[in-house]
Amino acid sequence: MRADRPGPTRTESATWARVGRRFRAPLLLLQFPPEVAFGFLGRVLPTHEPIELSIEAHRIPARQALDLLHGARSVANAELVAGGGTDASELEVERSSAEELGRLVARRTQELWKVGVRLTAIADARPRVEAVRSRLSERLGALGFRVRIPRYEVARALAPAAPGESVPRPSGYWQMLPTDGLAALFPFSDESIVEPHGILVGLALADASPVFLDRWQHASQSWGLFGTTGSGKTFAAGLYLLRSRWLRPGLEVIVLDPLGEFAGLVRALGGTPIELGAGGARLNPLDPATTGGDRAEKASRVGAMLRAAFPSLTDEEGASLDAATSRLFERGGPEPTFHDLTDEVSRGPTVPPRLGSLLEPFRSGSLRSVDGPTNVDPDDPLVSVGFRGVPDEHMAFHLSYVLDWAYGRLRKRPGPKLLIVDESHLLLRHGATADFLDRVVRHVRHFGAGLLLLSQSPEDFLARPAGRGVLRNLYATAFLRLPEVSEAARAFFGLTGPEAEWLPHARLPREAGYAESLWRIGELHLPLALIASSPEFELLSRTLGSPAEGEPGAARTGAL
Numbered sequence: 001m002r003a004d005r006p007g008p009t010r011t012e013s014a015t016w017a018r019v020g021r022r023f024r025a026p027l028l029l030l031q032f033p034p035e036v037a038f039g040f041l042g043r044v045l046p047t048h049e050p051i052e053l054s055i056e057a058h059r060i061p062a063r064q065a066l067d068l069l070h071g072a073r074s075v076a077n078a079e080l081v082a083g084g085g086t087d088a089s090e091l092e093v094e095r096s097s098a099e100e101l102g103r104l105v106a107r108r109t110q111e112l113w114k115v116g117v118r119l120t121a122i123a124d125a126r127p128r129v130e131a132v133r134s135r136l137s138e139r140l141g142a143l144g145f146r147v148r149i150p151r152y153e154v155a156r157a158l159a160p161a162a163p164g165e166s167v168p169r170p171s172g173y174w175q176m177l178p179t180d181g182l183a184a185l186f187p188f189s190d191e192s193i194v195e196p197h198g199i200l201v202g203l204a205l206a207d208a209s210p211v212f213l214d215r216w217q218h219a220s221q222s223w224g225l226f227g228t229t230g231s232g233k234t235f236a237a238g239l240y241l242l243r244s245r246w247l248r249p250g251l252e253v254i255v256l257d258p259l260g261e262f263a264g265l266v267r268a269l270g271g272t273p274i275e276l277g278a279g280g281a282r283l284n285p286l287d288p289a290t291t292g293g294d295r296a297e298k299a300s301r302v303g304a305m306l307r308a309a310f311p312s313l314t315d316e317e318g319a320s321l322d323a324a325t326s327r328l329f330e331r332g333g334p335e336p337t338f339h340d341l342t343d344e345v346s347r348g349p350t351v352p353p354r355l356g357s358l359l360e361p362f363r364s365g366s367l368r369s370v371d372g373p374t375n376v377d378p379d380d381p382l383v384s385v386g387f388r389g390v391p392d393e394h395m396a397f398h399l400s401y402v403l404d405w406a407y408g409r410l411r412k413r414p415g416p417k418l419l420i421v422d423e424s425h426l427l428l429r430h431g432a433t434a435d436f437l438d439r440v441v442r443h444v445r446h447f448g449a450g451l452l453l454l455s456q457s458p459e460d461f462l463a464r465p466a467g468r469g470v471l472r473n474l475y476a477t478a479f480l481r482l483p484e485v486s487e488a489a490r491a492f493f494g495l496t497g498p499e500a501e502w503l504p505h506a507r508l509p510r511e512a513g514y515a516e517s518l519w520r521i522g523e524l525h526l527p528l529a530l531i532a533s534s535p536e537f538e539l540l541s542r543t544l545g546s547p548a549e550g551e552p553g554a555a556r557t558g559a560l
Contacts (some may be wrong), residue, residue, distance in 0.1 A: 016129060017154050022122055023129040024052075026150055026157040027137060029117040030172045032181070033144030034093075041185060045119075045498075049132050052120040055185055056161045057113050060176075065105050065112035068176065073098040101178055110178045116169060117185060118157055142497040148172055193521065199243035201478075202517065202528030211528060213476060213521070216416060220475040221450030222441050226458050227480025230508055232515030233454050236478070236530050237420055238265050238540045240452065244418060245269065245382070252417040254406045255384035258395060259422065261545030262384045268543045271382030276398065277369040277389060284374040285401035286336040288329065290408030295329040301404055302341075304432035309367070309397035310358050311430060317352045324348055338362035338371040366391060370401075396426050400433045407440050410449040417449035424453040425460035434466035441473045462488050477520045480530075481506040493520055502527075 011018040016025040045051050060068070076095035080088060104110035119136060123129035137147050150157040153170035161167055177185075198214035215221045227233040241262075245251050253271075255262045263273035274281050285305055288298040302325045307313055313321070324344040328336050342359045345351060361367040385402050387395060403421070410417050419440075427433045441451055453470070458479070461467030471477065477493065485500040495503075499518060506516040515530040532540065 012154050014151050015149050015154065016126065017158055018126075021124060023124070023126050024158060025121045025123075025129045025133040026154060027119045027121070027133055027140075028148045028150055028157065028170065028173055029119070029140070029145055029175070030148050031146035032175070032177075045136075049135075050122040051132065051136060052122060054116075054118040054120065054161075056116040056118075057182055058115075058166060060112045060114055062105060062108070062111070066102060068112065069098045069102040069105065073102070104178070110180065113177050113179065113182045114166075115175050115177045115182055115185070116173045117175075118173075120158065139497050139501070193524070193526070197247065199240060199247060201240065201476075201519070202530050205516065205527040205529055208529075211519070211526060215450045215475065216448075218475045219445065220473050221445050222453070222474050223450070223476040223478070224453045224455070224458075224471065224474045225478050225480070226455055226482065227478075227515075227517075228456055228483055230510065231480035231506070232509045232517075232530055233480055234261050234422070234544060235509070235532075235540055236480070236515065236517075237422070237452055237454055238262065238544050239530070239532055239536060241265070241418070241420065242269075242536060242540070248416055250381065250415055252381040252410075252413060252415060253383070253420065254409065254417070255420045255422070256399060256402055256406065257384045257422055258387040258390070258399065258426065259545065260386040260388040261422070262420070263386055264543035265540065266382055266384040268539065269382055270380070271384065272378040272380040273384045273386060274376055274378070275386045275388065276402075281376050282370060282372055282374060283376065283385070283402060283405050284335060284337060284372065285370055285404070286338065286341065287374045287405075288335070289374070290405050292408065292412060295332070296326075299325045299329040301436070304430075304436055305397060305400045305404070307432045308400045308430045309394060313358075314352070317355050317358070320345065320348055320350070320352055320355055335373050337373065338367075367394065367397075370398075395423075396429050396433055399423075399426055400436065403427070403433075403436065403440065407444070410444055410447050415448065417444075417447065418452065419444065419449060420452045420454070422454045425455040425457070428460045428464055428467050431464070431466070434464050438466040438469040438473075441470050457482060458489055458493070459486060462486075462492060468492070475521070478528075479503055479506075479518045479520075480515055481508055495525070499525060 016023055018024070041053060045053065073095050076091045076098065080091050080095065101110060101112070105112060121129050121132035121136060123132055133149070137149075140147050150170040150173075156168055156170050157173070159167050159169075194210070194212045195214040195217060197217075198212035201211050201213050203210055215223065225233045225236055241253060241255075245253065255266065257263065257273075260275070263275070266273045274283075276283065286298070286302060288295045291297040291301070299322075303318070303322050306321055306325075307318065310317075324341060324347075328341055328344045338359070339362070342356075342362060345355060345359060362371050385406075387398050387402075390398050399421075406419055410419060421427075421437075424437070427437045441453075444451060453474070455461070458471065458477075461471050471492070482503045485495065485503050489495065490497075490500050495518075503518060506518070507514075509515050517528050517530055519526045519528050
């Protein structure tokens with residue numbers, strides 16, 4: 001006969017146990033916050049660290065449960081009458097909760113359970129296992145949980161459960177929870193979204209279930225994609241453009257493309273890429289056609305554009321420009337140009353001395369390419385407008401008047417439409433253009449249109465009231481990897497501590513072959529993998545910006 005092999009050696013200290021080469025450090029949940037979401041533990045537990053979850057539950061018979069709840073209500077009543085040191089509001093909540101739960105147990109719609117929850121960090125080194133447990137304790141504390149390390153009770157905490165009986169456990173291990181409370185502890189929840197006629201936006205990281213969103217069935221049809229360079233947001237935008245067009249072949253798409261990354265894809269799909277300033281292509285910023293011929297409305301928008309072009313405008317210079325612009329548009333006549341506006345400024349009753357020099361670039365300088373009538377207005381339902389070669393200091397100005405042109409086009413053309421604005425944070429640099437972007441996001445849904453805004457960080461939007469207005473009007477917000485998540489962003493988007501900690505470590509396409517993201521869709525927060533099928537990957541990797549720039553954003557996969 002062969003002797004049984006000896007089991008792994010076991011060593012224990014006050015706060016951890018070593019089994020073989022692995023250290024195990026338990027942590028107990030002593031008290032829960034008033035409310036938790038179903039499946040919350042699945043989002044609390046980090047995906048990059050080994051942590052074992054143990055849930056032990058014993059059902060309490062109905063008669064015994066009613067006696068326990070009656071006793072809890074009586075104690076709370078007595079303490080309220082005595083006026084002890086405990087906060088009266090907490091006692092009132094305890095009394096009403098015991099009373100309500102008693103009614104539910106009596107009606108057999110809830111049961112009472114004796115529940116123990118243990119989280120065990122596992123690592124190959126003692127400092128490592130204690131560091132993992134410490135971080136987990138901090139995350140739980142930030143969510144309102146009270147936790148305890150079972151000092152000198154590690155063996156009892158780690159002892160395996162025995163079916164049908166209660167094993168001796170450390171003090172504070174057991175909690176009384178109703179059925180709903182017990183169900184919330186299990187880290188399995190079905191939060192997948194399958195909206196009819198929606199596009200596939202990703203696969204849930206938890207179980208690879210697909211998530212389909214149909215932007216057109218919601219009050220807001222606008223989304224936001226935020227992620228650092230290399231996180232995959234450009235590829236994701238191209239992927240969603242493709243899928244949207246496949247589902248709706250007649251969908252009109254306009255891409256504001258400062259870096260020129262979408263021109264190849266638009267051309268491959270039979271659309272028209274426009275490169276401003278190249279080959280004589282021009283969209284006249286003063287063309288009243290963008291406001292349906294409303295010259296007064298156009299005059300007010302021109303003031304915002306000029307403030308984006310010249311951030312140093314004084315109040316006096318701005319007033320003179322506004323007055324000259326109003327006079328020019330009130331006169332009627334042919335389509336105004338910047339040559340006409342410069343002449344009108346010089347005819348004003350008082351001309352600030354610096355104003356003529358500021359406007360000279362429209363005559364002979366770096367902005368002369370926009371001085372003249374609009375000479376391009378393609379009928380193609382798919383158009384991109386590129387800004388390569390535009391100086392950084394003028395990018396916000398070019399974006400502002402092209403956004404105005406796109407807004408007018410969305411308003412006058414029938415059917416569903418999608419406007420993609422890359423590097424949208426550039427419009428947040430100036431109050432006037434930020435306000436205009438906010439107005440566009442609020443109003444485009446009335447024209448059957450939606451926006452897809454791309455930017456590196458939501459912080460640029462949070463810094464201005466108009467930017468926060470833009471974010472509030474997005475139906476879906478996707479975060480790919482972010483360098484950091486500020487407290488302001490956590491509070492605004494309702495991110496949990498673990499979510500904020502995870503985003504700077506979300507896996508990049510070049511690391512994992514796909515991009516990891518966190519989607520905020522209404523009240524749901526869904527961690528998704530952004531995956532392309534092989535045909536999608538081949539088309540997008542061939543036609544979007546150069547892969548060497550770190551923005552391809554997805555991997556070759558099998559057909560979905």
